[in-house]
Amino acid sequence: MKRIAQISYHTSPVAALGGRVSGGMNVYVLELSRELARMGHEVDIFTRREGDTEPVQELGPRLRLVQVDAGPAQPVEKEDLPAHMGDFVRNAREFATREQHGYDIVHSHYWQSARAGVHLARGLGAPHVTMFHTLGEVKNRARISEHEPRSRIVHERNAARRADAIITASEHERTILTRHYGADETRMHTIPCGIDLELFHPRDRDTARATIGVAAGTPLLLWVGRLEKLKGVDILIQALAEVETPGASLLIVGGDAGAAGLKEELLQQAHDAGVADRVRFEGAVPHDRLPTYYAAADVCVVPSYYESFGLVAVESLACGTPVVASRVGGLISTVTDGVNGYLIPWRCPGPFAEKLDVLLNNAELRANFSRAGRRSVERFRWRNVAVAVSNLYDRIEVSRRADENEAAYDAFGKEALESALLAGGSA
Ligand code: UDP
Numbered sequence: 436m437k438r439i440a441q442i443s444y445h446t447s448p449v450a451a452l453g454g455r456v457s458g459g460m461n462v463y464v465l466e467l468s469r470e471l472a473r474m475g476h477e478v479d480i481f482t483r484r485e486g487d488t489e490p491v492q493e494l495g496p497r498l499r500l501v502q503v504d505a506g507p508a509q510p511v512e513k514e515d516l517p518a519h520m521g522d523f524v525r526n527a528r529e530f531a532t533r534e535q536h537g538y539d540i541v542h543s544h545y546w547q548s549a550r551a552g553v554h555l556a557r558g559l560g561a562p563h564v565t566m567f568h569t570l571g572e573v574k575n576r577a578r579i580s581e582h583e584p585r586s587r588i589v590h591e592r593n594a595a596r597r598a599d600a601i602i603t604a605s606e607h608e609r610t611i612l613t614r615h616y617g618a619d620e621t622r623m624h625t626i627p628c629g630i631d632l633e634l635f636h637p638r639d640r641d642t643a644r645a646t647i648g649v650a651a652g653t654p655l656l657l658w659v660g661r662l663e664k665l666k667g668v669d670i671l672i673q674a675l676a677e678v679e680t681p682g683a684s685l686l687i688v689g690g691d692a693g694a695a696g697l698k699e700e701l702l703q704q705a706h707d708a709g710v711a712d713r714v715r716f717e718g719a720v721p722h723d724r725l726p727t728y729y730a731a732a733d734v735c736v737v738p739s740y741y742e743s744f745g746l747v748a749v750e751s752l753a754c755g756t757p758v759v760a761s762r763v764g765g766l767i768s769t770v771t772d773g774v775n776g777y778l779i780p781w782r783c784p785g786p787f788a789e790k791l792d793v794l795l796n797n798a799e800l801r802a803n804f805s806r807a808g809r810r811s812v813e814r815f816r817w818r819n820v821a822v823a824v825s826n827l828y829d830r831i832e833v834s835r836r837a838d839e840n841e842a843a844y845d846a847f848g849k850e851a852l853e854s855a856l857l858a859g860g861s862a
Pocket of ligand 1: 452453454457458459460462659660661688689690718719720721722723725744745746747748750
């Protein structure tokens with residue numbers, strides 16, 4: 436069993452979900468760590484301290500949250516975070532020294548943590564595994580969000596080239612890393628994300644609707660996520676205006692104060708399109724209450740410009756609700772067109788509206804997709820993910836030891852050669 440340092444520098448894995456920066460990655464870090472700890476590993480999750488809380492919190496047996504002082508103990512804009520990186524790495528190392536133990540693996544998440552991970556792993560003499568979750572190049576190519584700074588791409592490239600291993604959530608992400616970042620194919624390992632199948636399971640639709648206040652007969656579309664432009668909610672609102680099913684309504688789950696500007700824009704768009712009375716903004720909803728929303732909906736829509744994996748689609752399928760999604764990134768491997776939902780190759784409203792009408796008007800088709808959907812996601816159990824990640828940690832340690840032995844052997848060979856020459860022998 437190993438001592439593992441998970442690095443989540445820019446956002447805490449226990450932060451409320453659905454804000455501008457807290458979503459799939461937070462879920463991933465926490466759930467993976469929980470499962471690794473259940474397997475017997477000792478896991479410390481390092482994050483930047485954001486409030487007046489105890490620096491070290493026990494999250495469960497063998498699982499701790501280590502909040503490291505770096506910059507002000509309050510939320511900091513993403514753009515200002517790199518300035519505190521040095522303090523974070525230094526203080527994290529000091530923590531390890533104070534505790535008098537090292538780590539067998541440093542596993543970082545997202546480019547800012549990957550950057551910290553490079554230095555921390557070197558300082559601790561441990562192998563570095565990284566996972567990007569999103570990539571600056573992909574965001575820039577989607578041309579929809581704010582332009583990602585050049586420095587992000589440079590740090591991503593550096594981490595991609597120096598990490599002992601990179602975990603990608605999908606084959607698509609792997610291709611991007613090879614093509615645009617020059618990552619070494621042999622160091623990349625595709626391990627899909629996981630979901631909690633005990634939490635996300637089919638439930639009674641009428642009860643779910645009564646709980647969240649939606650009338651039984653309403654044709655209901657659902658969107659869930661971090662409210663940011665890359666998620667394509669604008670496409671969905673326009674699609675709703677083109678849907679022909681009478682009374683079709685849209686529930687938008689996610690978004691905190693940080694997303695107020697985008698919410699205003701979307702509200703305005705809904706007004707202009709004449710559908711404002713059929714769009715309800717629910718705000719962020721705690722993760723464990725989401726199954727009720729998935730169960731209440733007829734269809735969950737994921738119109739993102741890009742998703743490296745797309746947990747929301749899988750959660751919805753696990754709850755038996757079909758998904759209509761963009762044909763991008765990880766969604767290609769979780770949504771099977773015509774089996775558990777539809778994949779839309781064009782990121783424009785018309786084709787979305789067309790498939791949404793098909794599903795909203797055909798209860799039998801929805802029921803078929805629902806059964807197939809649940810079956811299709813059984814493979815995404817957290818346990819499976821954690822076992823795959825744990826096996827990868829083992830392999831890296833073994834190959835590192837082999838590299839070290841080789842280096843030691845080379846050094847020995849060189850020494851033997853030099854002493855033979857000194858003694859006047861021939862090599
Ligand atoms: N989420 C949540 N409450 C919300 C909005 C989102 O718990 O109000 C969770 C959602 O259940 C999912 C995650 O945030 O697990 C979003 O992950 P996804 O991979 O879909 O998107 P990402 O945030 O990685 O871009």
